[in-house]
Amino acid sequence: MTTTIHDVARHANVSAATVSRVLNSRTDVASHLTERVLASVATLRYRPNGAARSLRTRATTVLGVIISDITNPFFTSMVRGVEDAAQTAGYSVVLANTDEDLDKERRYLEVAVAEQLAGVVLSPASSHHTRLDVLTDRGIPVVTVDRRLRDRSIDSVTVNNYRAAFDATGHLLEQGCRRVGVIAGPAATTTGSRRLAGYRAALRAFDVADDPAHVVHGDFRIDGGRSATLELLARGEVDGLLVSNNLMTIGALEALAQTGHQIPDDLAVVGFDDMAWAGAMRPPLTVVTQPTYEIGRRTADLLLRRIRGEELPPQRIVLPATLAVRQSSLRAAPMR
Amino acid sequence: MTTTIHDVARHANVSAATVSRVLNSRTDVASHLTERVLASVATLRYRPNGAARSLRTRATTVLGVIISDITNPFFTSMVRGVEDAAQTAGYSVVLANTDEDLDKERRYLEVAVAEQLAGVVLSPASSHHTRLDVLTDRGIPVVTVDRRLRDRSIDSVTVNNYRAAFDATGHLLEQGCRRVGVIAGPAATTTGSRRLAGYRAALRAFDVADDPAHVVHGDFRIDGGRSATLELLARGEVDGLLVSNNLMTIGALEALAQTGHQIPDDLAVVGFDDMAWAGAMRPPLTVVTQPTYEIGRRTADLLLRRIRGEELPPQRIVLPATLAVRQSSLRAAPMR
């Protein structure tokens, strides 16, 4: 039927133990035996049985990636980076969606344990309520991505959200906007809270009053972005808008079109997270771009180091996010 | 350490075999024992070890989804449908990207075998060259999605691409366009070839000459769409454009903006595959919409039936794709 390690052993005239040693690249095997084994593996097209291996070793070579929404292009691009890094190291990747739901998140963390995943990349639903003990108790490493936890002992890879939001808001103020609204993310996420904090800091820096009416929270999804924007407009006119993620930006643009606002003349817009189509829009969209693929790679690299057992202090890797200025935020008569 | 089936057996005062029977919901266990076992499972928070199970049964409860590009929103939405259906049936899902590369595809099919996946959802890189024997020889069911194989014995779930392209092209012709270009997909894929065939049929139906200069092939990616469009424009003016998938549409729009074409006045545009942002674009984009999530669900349902061993003739499920007319294709003075 399927060829096992014993078939290879017989073919190479060695014991199964020796084949196993060769396959796990241990150095204590005579080189002529190594060659013979490798040759047999090749001719028999032998593939080790993953189930048997992980039953025995109590570990797999599978990484879990638990994110809120696989249809969000930010995450898919990030996942690509994780996949590539994992692949190179001989690991495969499984994905799960939480929909920002703490219950679903907890369930998937348990699955990760049951499946004995080698490690987990997590974009936590909440900086305070997400509990990782299930994993850490059993020594399964976790790295959070895009967002952090309050718990500083957990590795994370993020961008400087505060700074990015500060710059984006500053850019709108430099363009002459004085009533700048923000569609903020869920307060439970660090992307939500840090970006809002950056926005507020920019207002202060420019001596512009921080009007509570100018802040509306959305849920990082399209519909939420649309309704939050309509709510904001209902509270009074604004002349600039910062939207805290990509999907909400789509909703916001729909709302603005629907209410007859001209961009950037009536209202200058800056979104968060570049998207493949941001440049194809009319007017092209000014956004905070994140190195999504790189974020994924770095996250996976860090996770793999933990899996290998490297001892390092808790890492908080921060990558740069930069403002890509396009027409949606450029006003005719900018202020100096 | 971790609780095993024997711990549960001891706690419930039965044999491991009985616990196994209960867990696999076999009917030949006395109901009072079933209760006791279930209670023990709950109090001990027992989770069966997947590795041990699949080592024994030579099968997993994992589905593989092998697609060309996880960053393409068509596929992610489809994958959501697969995930939800799989989840309900107690299966989990792993993803892989082929980048339309036959080698990569073959490699992942081998991984599917090695990992003893229960079944595979595949969007084949080529209708002629993709070989599925690796899987079918070992009884691993496959359903192709989005695209078909020449081999009619393989189940598939697609939309009626021919008809959809026919309608989309017909719509452009009804709008008065007479020089309609098409950015076609890779000829190796059925989505590429069927959509092109539908386009040609519409030209015939409207008695419009089929100018070879109006057909350019792209690779289903953004850059390919951009360069194909520039190539098309270089060959001579067109007044209508059909783009055969979503990512190429983004590239096409960039090319049109860059060359100063006004949509829809200079050139009416219809894209394929709805995207969350199609309605947020100015002008809103006319596209062929596919029931992506539903496609995923139906695919998974079919695959799960095959996994359960149901005997049915080869299925070729065809779901409806419909034209969502928005402004990008609406001309001032349409022809009747």
Place this chain on the structure above:
DNA sequence: ATGAAAGCGCTAACAC
């Protein structure tokens, strides 16, 4: 340096 043998946690024959 290499082989023999035990056992990871589970299910499927086979007894009873």
Place this chain on the structure above:
DNA sequence: GTGTTAGCGCTTTCAT
């Protein structure tokens, strides 16, 4: 109906 037993394919002591 339920328990006993063997063994899935691999790695890892422990001898040699």
